[in-house]
Amino acid sequence: MDHALKVEVSGDVATLTLNRSRKKNALTLAMWSTLPGLLAEVAADRAAKVLVVRGAGGTFAAGADIGEFETVYATPDRTRDYFDRVGKAMAALAAFEKPTIAMIEGACVGGGLGLALACDLRIAAVDAWMALTPAKLGLVYSLPDTRRLVQAVGLSRAKDILFTGRMIAAEEALVIGLVDALHAPEALEAAVAEKTAQIAAASQWTARRAKAIVGLIADGETRDTDETARWLIEAVEGEDFSEGRNAFLSKRKPEFPFR
Incomplete structure (x- = not known):
C-alpha cells in the first residue's frame, strides 16, 4: 500500500495520483479506505484550489484489484464492508468542495471510471478507452455510481454501457458525454494545466x-x-x-x- 495513493500540491493545484503502475493502478481495499482521509487533507489545504486525479504510468486505472476478490467477497459481511468503503471513497470525491478534474490516459475501467465520473470534469487522451464491466463479472454497481453515469450520458446510453460492458473509445466517449475534452497524449498534461489555471484564476x-x-x-x-x-x-x-x-x-x- 505504501505510496499507492500520492498527493502533491504545486501552486494552486493538488494532484492525486493512483500510483500502482505495475498493476495498472488497480484499486485495492486499502486505497479505497485511505482516499476519504486524503481528500479531507486536500480540502483543508488553503493552497490548493483545484484537484487533479490521474493514474501513474500512462494508465488511469484498470478497476478494482481482482487479486483481492477472494478476500473482500469471502463472506457477506466482508462484502458489505468492502462496498461500504468503496461507496464512502466515491462519495468523498463526488462531494469534494473544490473543483476536480480527472486526467484520463490509457485504460479507465470499472472503479477507475467510477472515480472519473465522481470528478467535475474529465479530460482524456485521444487513445484512452473506458468501460464499466459489471455485466462481464456478474456484479451490480451501486445506485450512486450508476446515477453519476446516467447524469453524464443519459438513460439509454447508460443502459447500453452497463448491459454490454463494452469498450468505449475516447472519440465515442466525447460524443456521448462520458468525457468533456480530448487531446493528443503528448498535449494532455498541458491541456489539463491550462484548465486548472483558468479555474484557479476565477x-x-x-x-x-x-x-x-x-x-x-x-x-x-x-x-x-x-x-x-x-x-x-x-x-x-x-x-x-x-x-x-x-x-x-x-x-x-x-x-x-x-x-
Whole structure:
C-alpha cells in the first residue's frame, strides 16, 4: 500500500495520483479506505484550489484489484464492508468542495471510471478507452455510481454501457458525454494545466458555491433553498465580489482573495 495513493500540491493545484503502475493502478481495499482521509487533507489545504486525479504510468486505472476478490467477497459481511468503503471513497470525491478534474490516459475501467465520473470534469487522451464491466463479472454497481453515469450520458446510453460492458473509445466517449475534452497524449498534461489555471484564476467562492448548486440540481432540487438564497446575499457582501467589481471598473485582472 505504501505510496499507492500520492498527493502533491504545486501552486494552486493538488494532484492525486493512483500510483500502482505495475498493476495498472488497480484499486485495492486499502486505497479505497485511505482516499476519504486524503481528500479531507486536500480540502483543508488553503493552497490548493483545484484537484487533479490521474493514474501513474500512462494508465488511469484498470478497476478494482481482482487479486483481492477472494478476500473482500469471502463472506457477506466482508462484502458489505468492502462496498461500504468503496461507496464512502466515491462519495468523498463526488462531494469534494473544490473543483476536480480527472486526467484520463490509457485504460479507465470499472472503479477507475467510477472515480472519473465522481470528478467535475474529465479530460482524456485521444487513445484512452473506458468501460464499466459489471455485466462481464456478474456484479451490480451501486445506485450512486450508476446515477453519476446516467447524469453524464443519459438513460439509454447508460443502459447500453452497463448491459454490454463494452469498450468505449475516447472519440465515442466525447460524443456521448462520458468525457468533456480530448487531446493528443503528448498535449494532455498541458491541456489539463491550462484548465486548472483558468479555474484557479476565477473566484473560488463562485466555483465552490456553483458546484454545490449544480449538485443540488442534479439531485432534483428546483428552487432556491434557504442556504442557496443566503449564498446570493453573501456573495454580494463578500470580498471576491468587491475585488471583481473593482477590477472590472479599473480594467485589470482580478486577484480574488477567497481560498
